[in-house]
Amino acid sequence: MSLRTDPRFKAAGKEIGRAVAALAVALLVTFVVVLLTSQDPIKAFGTLLTAPFSSMRTTGLWIDEVAKLTLTGLAFALVFQARQFSMGVQGQVYVGALFATFIALSPLGATLLALPLGILVAMLAGAAYGFIPGYAKARFGANEIVSSLMLNYLAIKVVNYLIRAHLAPTGTGQLMTEKFPAQSIFPALLPNTRFDLGIVIAVLSVAAVWFLLYRTRWGLKLRLVGHNARFAEYAGIPSSLTMISAMTAAGAIGGLLGAVYVHGRAFGRLAIDFDGNLAFEGILVAIVARDRPLVVPIVALFYGYLRQGAQLMAIRSDVPSEVISIVQAIIILLVASSFTIPGKAFWVRLFRFGPARTVEAAGK
């Protein structure tokens, strides 16, 4: 079968077309919004489109966000594939970040062990935090959406409290810890940018999640449970065990993201509300990528670019920063809903006004 006729490639082409069309429409609407809110709309819109590439520094900001969006997107994609709607990535990020910070601020933080140990501990903590809603669901029938959201608030508040009351240097009133020792901060791949180990970790994670899902027995079980839990039970696949393990594994990725945050060059410390809600936007990335791990980084690239561009537009022009929310909302609407490029029938209908038809539409 040639590439051109293989239905899988056809389907992929169709979906890419759809995503691109959604992006174009979102940009169009954004342009209109900019037109209405800015004195110099062309310059502002130009900033949105080109700013991330305006310097090595801004490119680094973009890539840093791509890495983080990729990791949170992967975590969500993994639980979504098992048809579990755990929203707990944000909480796992905070717990992971907290435990990585413990390592970094301990005597070990100034040794070569700091990074590997910090990452490992963060992943374990995230996994444990992801395990809780899974176990509660299997054992007590607790709804994982509710329990994971509550666990998010719990983690954020506890971490913020710990920073303010115990981890911040006493007497300074700061809302963050001291800067970590150099051994506890990712080395820069390009000097003076945020181009650090984070993106490497994200790429490796993509490969790892893809491999786990599509090349291992665990992954196949997870996907079968996601497709039809009653079938899995009938086929002899323990569905609650698989479900719990999926949530735990996703938790480890969440914890890893926490470590990437605090060890990354952007922070190098633990600060209050450090994730700026980015962890939650993994839901969007996973949905647009239709839970496929190899598509997650591609979506993250585009989405991160827009996100960064909008932030820079907010700083460098007179357009209000809320515009980013508008762009986000439109992209979610267009891509997550089954948006299709309007076909011939649509245009025919649009321009055919029959009295009978309008009456019918009113009756509907």
Place this chain on the structure above:
Amino acid sequence: MVPLIQAKSISKTYPGGTLANDRVDLTVMPGEVHAVIGENGAGKSTLMKILFGVEQPDSGELIYDGKPVGFAKPREAIDAGIGMVFQHFSLVPSFSVYENVVLGAEPRTGIRFDREKAIAEVEALSEKYRLKVDPLPPVGRIPVGQQQRVEILKALYRNARVLILDEPTAVLAPQEVEELFVAVRSLVAQGKTVIFIAHKLPEVLEISDRITVMRGGRTVGEVLSRDVDEHGLATMMVGREVTLRVDRAKDEGPVSLEVKGLHIHGESGAPICQDLNLRVRKGEILGLVGVEGNGQSELIEAVAGLRSVADGAIYVDGKDLLPLDVKARRNIGLASIPEDRIARGLAVGASVAENMVATRLDDERFVRRGLLDLKAIRAQAEQLIGRFSVKVGSPASAIGTLSGGNMQKVVVARELAEQPKLLLVNQPTRGVDLGATEFIWKSITGARDGGAAVLLCSADLGELLALSDRLVVFYRGRIVAAFVNSDELTPETLGRYMLGIETQSPETVRAALK
């Protein structure tokens, strides 16, 4: 006479690459009952969806009432006077019958929904076409046969001239089929045209005037009903001679499955099965007879490990099954063809190959050290697709792209890939066409001849009588009769026990189950 509907050389390829219609022709005369028959996957439903505007053809011409047409969506077909009743109804269960009928085209005075007028119109329609149904109760509370009438009324209310009925008898009991046919005749007598999709041949011959036969996406012929018989139609449909006769088991083997004093309770604690005792020998099929809901399915689920048991014991070759989980039971040679292939037997979104390997994830041939051997999995799928002649693009195709009969073949292929010791079968051919039925029956008797003890449950008495070596009848969770199958045993005899009119003495039951 001028044809009312003419489809000329219609072709349709689905995105998955399946060529569902290949230059199909169909000519329907006004005022006739025109049956379109063919096996599952022959392309009947696709053709009907094209007529009704659900799908668009890739090429070909559609002529309706003398004019070329192309319906972009069902709304346009409905406006043109075509109505379709799908196998799966689209009704709002909590709405009343009349509300469902008028929904979307309500009679109104001003902006107010005129309920009295709606009820009157629905009553008039149901009177006129002999589609008896009470307009007031919620649709969810009336039997399936009446729900179907509501669907037909819905189409008639929208002034349908042509009614497409997609396998209308599949969901009906024998008496309801008779009532449906009365309504169909009354519709035709009053000038309507009916297109009838089916694969049960006696019904087709009884109700239709003309028959178009489809096979493998093509039209193989059009015949007048009075010119053909069942045998001839079956041969046209399948493309070869079909024999739905199977040989009985040859000799008695040792007892393999033994159920002793089994009690099963429902979730509320109410008893579902009480004191079941039965034995199945190696190489024998035991048929579980009974009106649905009398405990047969629950017994099968309990043996499969999908339902807990309140009391009693189940042994396979002397080994106690109850402490074992599903996987362990499968590992000692249990295979199971479940009642509902979509809800339980398959992961519809996953690929054919993944479905076929799902029960053997501990097998060294397919999984080593937790890693999938994709080559071996694919090779096994290809081999099973060939052996069970499943019609599918490739092992990587999603199950959802297959027809019902082919989905069932995937289930059968997976469960019979290796010779089982104990085979549980529930409704093996529900919604499955003739060719596939023949094949599935042969597969089951093949497993039996290979030495499996088989428990067979089916709503189709013909199937039970054709396949079983012995039969037990369930009534209210108890075994009330047992028979050694013979040509003298008739559905009528079984029916009396199924309805609880007669009961055998425990001694007679025990003697038949020795």
